[in-house]
Amino acid sequence: MRAIMLDEREVRAAVAMPEAVAAVRQGFTDLAAGAFEMPVRTVLDEGRFLVMPVHHRPTSSAVIKTLSLNFDRTPAIGGTVAWSELHSHDRVVADAGAVTALRTGAAVGAATDLLADPGADELVLIGAGGQAPDQVRAVHAVRPLRRLTVVATAPERARALIDRLRPELDGVRLEAAADARAAVGGAPIVCCATTATAPLFAADDLPERVHVNAVGAFRPTMRELPDELLAGADVVIDEREAVLEESGEVIHALEAGAITEADLRELGPALAKDDGARAPRTVFKSVGVAVQDWAIAHLLAERVLR
Structure with missing residues (x-):
């Protein structure tokens, strides 16, 4: 019996972002096909x-992620992602913060590839916390x-993130900003990765054609997007049951009558039946689901256990 422990550095070394995007994309497609047994997460x-x-039924493998969240500490996420298989005693236990950031970014990458205009080459990122770097890498x-424009209420945090990403973004124009509403005005892609409890901008602040990813709000009391944006956009979500229970944006828009449940499309079926058509405005709302963790853990297990 082997128990392989992987820290943040080892997780990063084992999985590159393009691989993560491909794995998470396949995971959502498999979810739509019924390959996973996935309860709604337990919130304490x-x-x-x-x-x-x-x-994951086809491989008789399972993942359990246990984490704590404290935005007053760095990093905010602590915990483990544990991989096990029915036919083996071997297991992998990986750093939850690294896996979560990687898989959250990868889902945004899959959704952006599906929904954003093919020629979109400008990103406004709102938020400069732990999830932010992988949002950029995935897009x-x-x-x-x-x-790339990074928006943060503390300018020094935006500049620090830009300095961190600069070696990975050769030839990309990098800017910092403090006003989200002004920054999103000409952006074909917007990523929101904050702990906001009120919308970060108005729908009218956005251009006519735009794709927006929102991953920061994961509780009913949190919101990054206005009702008017969801009402006028093609809204794709990671998983219906999870979003209806946890997404403050979706819950608020439903209660306000801005949208109905029928207006929400899950990412897995959308990926499986991509007809190439894109609405002028698209939104990907994610609260994060365990399929994403399984996809990254599967890559890790293939590298360290085989």
Whole structure:
């Protein structure tokens, strides 16, 4: 019996973002095909502790992620992602913060590749926290960027993120900004990765054609997007049951009558039946589901256990 422990550095070394995007894309497609058993995650202490299990039937493998969230510490996410298989005693236990950031970015990459205009090459990222770098890496993997603007209420955090990403973004114009509403005005792609409890901008601040990813709000009390944007956009979500229970944006828009449940499309079926048509405005709303963790853990297991 082997138990392979992987820290953040080892997770990063084992999985590149393009691989992660491909794996998470396939995971959502398999979810749509019924390959996974995935309960809604268990939320404890008002969201400070999360437990996310998932079972992949074709491989008889399972992942359980257990994490704590504290945005007053760095990094904010702590915990483990544990991989096990029915036919083996071997297992992998990986750093939950690294896996979560990687798989959250990868889902955004898959959704952006599906929904953003093929020629979109400018990204406005709102938020400069732990999830932010992988939002940029994922979008850049599917829509090579010409320009990146990082918006943060503390300018020094935006500049620090830009300095961190600069070696990975050769030839990309890099800018910092403090006003989200002004920054999104000409952006074909917007990523929101904040802990906001009120919309970050108005729908009218956005251009006529835009794709927006929102991954920061994961509790009903949190919101990054306005109702008017969801009402006028093609809205794709990661998983219906999870979003209806946890997404403040979706819950608020439903209660306000801005949208109905019929207006929500899940990512897996959308990927499986992509007809190439794109609405002028598209939104990907994700609260994060365990299939994403399984996809990254599967890559890790293939590399360290085989």
